[in-house]
Amino acid sequence: MKAFTYERASDPAAAARIVAAKPGAKFIAGGTNLLDLMKIEVETPVHLVDVQDLDLQRIENTDGGGLRIGALVSNTQLAADERVRRDYGVLTRATVAGASGQLRNKASTAGNLLQRTRCPYFYDTNMPCNKRKPGTGCGAIGGYSRQLAVIGGSDKCIATFPGDMPVALRVLDAVVETINGQGQRRSIPIADFHRLWGDRPEQDTVLKPGELITHVVLPRPLGGKHFYEKVRDRASYAFALVSVAAVIQPDGTGRVAFGGVAPKPWRVPEAEALLPRGAAAVTARAFQGATPTSDNAFKLPLATRALVSVIAQAKA
Amino acid sequence: MSDFLEPGVSRRGLIAGSVASVAVANTPARSVAQPTTKASEAPMMPVRFTVNGQQHSLSLDTRTTLLDALREHLHLTGTKKGCDHGQCGACTVLVDGQRINACLSLAVMHEGDEITTIEGLGTPDKLHPMQAAFVKHDGYQCGYCTPGQICSAVAVLEEIRAGIPSHVQTDVAGKPKFTAAEMRERMSGNICRCGAYSNIAEAMIEVAGAKA
Numbered sequence: 001m002k003a004f005t006y007e008r009a010s011d012p013a014a015a016a017r018i019v020a021a022k023p024g025a026k027f028i029a030g031g032t033n034l035l036d037l038m039k040i041e042v043e044t045p046v047h048l049v050d051v052q053d054l055d056l057q058r059i060e061n062t063d064g065g066g067l068r069i070g071a072l073v074s075n076t077q078l079a080a081d082e083r084v085r086r087d088y089g090v091l092t093r094a095t096v097a098g099a100s101g102q103l104r105n106k107a108s109t110a111g112n113l114l115q116r117t118r119c120p121y122f123y124d125t126n127m128p129c130n131k132r133k134p135g136t137g138c139g140a141i142g143g144y145s146r147q148l149a150v151i152g153g154s155d156k157c158i159a160t161f162p163g164d165m166p167v168a169l170r171v172l173d174a175v176v177e178t179i180n181g182q183g184q185r186r187s188i189p190i191a192d193f194h195r196l197w198g199d200r201p202e203q204d205t206v207l208k209p210g211e212l213i214t215h216v217v218l219p220r221p222l223g224g225k226h227f228y229e230k231v232r233d234r235a236s237y238a239f240a241l242v243s244v245a246a247v248i249q250p251d252g253t254g255r256v257a258f259g260g261v262a263p264k265p266w267r268v269p270e271a272e273a274l275l276p277r278g279a280a281a282v283t284a285r286a287f288q289g290a291t292p293t294s295d296n297a298f299k300l301p302l303a304t305r306a307l308v309s310v311i312a313q314a315k316a
Numbered sequence: 317m318s319d320f321l322e323p324g325v326s327r328r329g330l331i332a333g334s335v336a337s338v339a340v341a342n343t344p345a346r347s348v349a350q351p352t353t354k355a356s357e358a359p360m361m362p363v364r365f366t367v368n369g370q371q372h373s374l375s376l377d378t379r380t381t382l383l384d385a386l387r388e389h390l391h392l393t394g395t396k397k398g399c400d401h402g403q404c405g406a407c408t409v410l411v412d413g414q415r416i417n418a419c420l421s422l423a424v425m426h427e428g429d430e431i432t433t434i435e436g437l438g439t440p441d442k443l444h445p446m447q448a449a450f451v452k453h454d455g456y457q458c459g460y461c462t463p464g465q466i467c468s469a470v471a472v473l474e475e476i477r478a479g480i481p482s483h484v485q486t487d488v489a490g491k492p493k494f495t496a497a498e499m500r501e502r503m504s505g506n507i508c509r510c511g512a513y514s515n516i517a518e519a520m521i522e523v524a525g526a527k528a
Contacts (some may be wrong), residue, residue, distance in 0.1 A: 001379045003357075003358045003359060003377075003378070003379065004359065004378055004379070005359045005378065006359070006361055006378045006422070006424055008427075028422075028425070031420060031421060031422060031425065032402060032417070032420045035381070035420050035421070035422065036401050036402060036420060039400065039401065048378075048422075050424075050425055052425065076414075076475075076480060079480070079481055079488075080478070080479065080480045080481060085481060085488050085489045086489050089488055089489065092481055092488045093483075093488055096481055096482055096483045096488070097483050099505070100402075100405065100504055100505020100506075101415060101468070101471070101472065101475065101502050101503075101504075101505055102402070102405060102408055102415050102416050102417045102468065102505045103402060103417065103420075103505065105414045105415060105416050106416050106417070106420070106421065235501075235504075236483065236500075236501050236504035237504040237505055
C-alpha cells in the first residue's frame with residue numbers, strides 16, 4: 001500500500017474542500033472497497049479524509065412522504081429500518097443480497113453507489129485496463145468476460161457496475177444529494193448518476209472532484225409487491241451474474257431494473273411498460289442492441305428467466 | 317525446494333524458510349508497488365482504543381489495518397489473517413458490538429472504539445457459551461478460521477435478536493428466526509476450508525436455545 005496522510009473531517013463542506021484542493025485526496029467512510037483496492041495499489045490516494053464523524057447517519061422522513069437516507073447509514077442499518085422494510089422492500093432485499101454480514105456493518109450507503117467494478121482486469125495491475133490506467137487497452141474484450149457487461153459497454157471497457165442496492169434505488173427513482181467545497185448542493189437523479197463508459201471508462205459517475213454525497217432521497221412509496229432476484233455462482237456472498245429489482249402492481253404493471261449486465265443499473269422505461277405482456281417482451285426491449293461476448297451471452301436468457309420467476313411470484 | 321528434509325532442519329523451519337523465499341521471488345513483480353515514501357518517513361498517527369476492556373495508546377503507520385494493529389502491535393494473535401481482503405472472515409472481530417472484517421479497516425479510524433477479539437470472549441478456563449458449543453459440536457477441524465467464526469457467530473445471534481433481516485427471509489418485514497438456513501446465510505462471510513459448516517450451524521442453534 002502506498003503511504004498516505006489521514007485526517008478526520010467534522011463538516012461536509014470542509015471535507016469536500018480538502019479533497020477538491022488536494023490532488024490524490026479521497027474520502028473514506030466504511031473503507032471496505034477502497035482499502036481493498038489500496039492494498040493492491042489499484043487505488044493510491046495520498047491523503048484520506050475520514051468522513052465517519054459527519055452528521056449523515058440518520059434516515060429521516062421527508063415532507064413528500066419519502067425517506068432521506070444519510071450517506072453514512074450502513075447497509076445493515078438501511079436494510080433493517082422498519083420503514084424501509086415495510087415500504088421499500090426491494091431496497092431491503094437488494095441490500096441483504098449483497099456482500100456479507102461483516103461488510104454490511106461497515107459499508108455505507110454512499111460507498112455502495114461508488115463501488116468500483118469487479119472486472120478481473122481492473123484488479124490485476126499486470127493487465128491492461130482503460131478504467132484503471134487510461135489508454136492501456138482493455139484485457140476483457142477478447143479475454144475472460146463471463147461476468148462482464150452485455151449492454152452499455154464501449155470499445156474501451158465492458159466492465160459492469162457490481163452493486164445490488166443501487167439497482168433497487170434505480171427502480172425507486174432515488175435522488176443522490178451532494179455538497180461541494182463551496183457548500184453548494186446538487187440533486188442528481190439516480191438514472192444520471194452512473195456513467196456509460198464511452199471513451200472515459202476511468203470515470204464511474206458524474207461526481208466532480210471533491211463532490212461529497214450527503215444523502216439519498218427516496219420518493220413516496222410505490223405500493224405493489226417488491227422483489228430482488230439475484231442469480232449468482234453460489235447461494236450467498238457472490239456478485240450477481242444477473243439480478244432483477246422489481247416492483248409489480250396488482251394489475252401487472254410495474255417497474256424493473258437489471259443488475260450485473262451493464263455499467264450501471266439497467267432500466268429501460270419502454271421495456272418495463274411491456275410487463276403485462278410478460279418477461280420475454282420486457283427483456284427483448286430492455287436488451288435491444290446488446291453486444292454480449294461468447295462468454296457472457298448466457299446472461300440474456302438468464303435475465304428473461306429471472307424475470308419470469310419474479311412475475312410468477314407476483315401472481316402467486 | 318528439495319522434497320526431502322535435511323538432517324537438523326525442522327519442518328516448521330523449512331516452511332518458514334519457504335515462505336521467505338516466496339516473498340523474495342515475488343520482489344520483481346512487487347517492485348512497481350514500492351511505496352514512494354521510505355518506511356521511516358511514512359506518516360504516523362496516534363490512536364487510542366479499548367481491546368477486551370483494556371485501553372491502548374498506539375502510534376501507527378496510517379496504513380496499519382485494525383487486524384495488523386491487533387496482531388503485530390498488541391500481540392493478540394487469536395484474530396487470524398486469512399485472505400486480507402475481506403473475503404474469508406478469519407479476521408472477524410466485534411467493534412462496538414458489531415462484527416466487522418478487521419483486515420478492511422484502518423486502525424486509525426477506530427479512535428475511541430471498544431473492540432472485542434476472541435481473547436476477550438472467553439478463556440480456556442471459562443469458555444464463552446459459543447466456544448463451548450463449537451467444541452461440543454466439532455465446529456472446526458484445523459481451527460484457523462475458528463476465532464473469526466466464533467466472533468461472527470456471537471454477533472449473528474445478536475443480529476437475529478435485533479430483528480436485522482436476511483436474504484433467506486420470505487417476509488423481510490417480519491422477524492427473523494433462529495433456523496439453520498438463517499445461520500448459514502448470515503455466516504456466509506466466514507469461509508471454512510475444512511468444511512465444518514453444518515456443525516457450526518448446529519453449535520449456533522444450540523446457543524440460541526432453538527431447535528434445529
